[in-house]
Amino acid sequence: xxxxxxxxxxxxxxxxxxxxxxxxxxxxxxxxxxxxxxxxxxxxxxxxxxxxxxxxxxxxxxxxxxxxxxxxxxxxxxxxxxxxxxxxxxxxxxxxxxxxxxxxxxxxxxxxxxxxxxxxxxxxxxxxxxxxxxxxxxxxxxxxxxxxxxxxxxxxxxxxxxxxxxxxxxxxxxxxxxxxxxxxxxxxxxxxxxxxxxxxxxxxxxxxxxxxxxxxxxxxxxxxxxxxxxxxxxxxxxxxxxxxxxxxxxxxxxxxxxxxxxxxxxxxxxxxxxxxxxxxxxxxxxxxxxxxx
Amino acid sequence: xxxxxxxxxxxxxxxxxxxxxxxxxxxxxxxxxxxxxxxxxxxxxxxxxxxxxxxxxxxxx
Numbered sequence: 058x059x060x061x062x063x064x065x066x067x068x069x070x071x072x073x074x075x076x077x078x079x080x081x082x083x084x085x086x087x088x089x090x091x092x093x094x095x096x097x098x099x100x101x102x103x104x105x106x107x108x109x110x111x112x113x114x115x116x117x118x119x120x121x122x123x124x125x126x127x128x129x130x131x132x133x134x135x136x137x138x139x140x141x142x143x144x145x146x147x148x149x150x151x152x153x154x155x156x157x158x159x160x161x162x163x164x165x166x167x168x169x170x171x172x173x174x175x176x177x178x179x180x181x182x183x184x185x186x187x188x189x190x191x192x193x194x195x196x197x198x199x200x201x202x203x204x205x206x207x208x209x210x211x212x213x214x215x216x217x218x219x220x221x222x223x224x225x226x227x228x229x230x231x232x233x234x235x236x237x238x239x240x241x242x243x244x245x246x247x248x249x250x251x252x253x254x255x256x257x258x259x260x261x262x263x264x265x266x267x268x269x270x271x272x273x274x275x276x277x278x279x280x281x282x283x284x285x286x287x288x289x290x291x292x293x294x295x296x297x298x299x300x301x302x303x304x305x306x307x308x309x310x311x312x313x314x315x316x317x318x319x320x321x322x323x324x325x326x327x328x329x330x331x332x333x334x335x336x337x338x339x340x341x342x343x344x345x346x347x348x349x350x
Numbered sequence: 351x352x353x354x355x356x357x358x359x360x361x362x363x364x365x366x367x368x369x370x371x372x373x374x375x376x377x378x379x380x381x382x383x384x385x386x387x388x389x390x391x392x393x394x395x396x397x398x399x400x401x402x403x404x405x406x407x408x409x410x411x
Binding site: 064065066067070071074084092093095096097098099100101106108110113298300301304 | 379382387389390391403
């Protein structure tokens, strides 16, 4: 499945882009409405971009009454990204989403780099959310932790159905003239091509640690990028920053992904699932690979 | 009489105070340019406006 990374698309403002995905992931919803962080919110770097939006969202009340009914009309499965500042925030929102049939899955954003990190551990948040809903729960983790395998195992033991890997990683850009931060809040989340090797490592590590279903994301620009994430253990792939520059990316990446699989003699890209973990290619496969380039 | 202004933010705020019907051209770095990312939101009268879809030219009041 091809999805969008949470926060990188507004399904109501850009419904055609949302419809071109296999599922639409909302921006993170919090208990109360949030304006988000003070401008400036966006900065470019040589290798990606920084953002500091700060979970701007209408809050769960208005999300349920206003946004969700409209999102349901998109005709694609809706995943709701849930955020908060303590465990109860997550559990409360999960229980309120539970009886909405139009919600296909819930992604627990326990790793936003632009707001204060919840004091409670990912495992506590997943456990409480698990008790509050029967919906599939995906835990979205940060790659900026010393032991992501431990966090992944804890999320699994707490009842998560899958992992979303990775969130952005904190970065800073200075104004060249003033040597002060460009972004209003100072630091922001780094995304784009710089994130891809980090995402590949995180997905590979968490696949080995848990064998859970994983939505891989981070710096995907092409179908080959997507196939690499699948090769290290992602079942699904999400597009983030690329959507800003190329709203047609979903169709293009999907076509490139099928082509990249066909080049390898596979019927479907799923044939590439976790192949990077197989120890070595056979001599024949290596040759095929060379002759196809 | 129409008042139109573009320029530094402090100047735009000063124009707002003088001419509530002025049309002001705001600027902010944008990521997507189609309303999806909320990167270009600026606060006008306590309300956030996405300059790419609600602006970039906004009434002062």
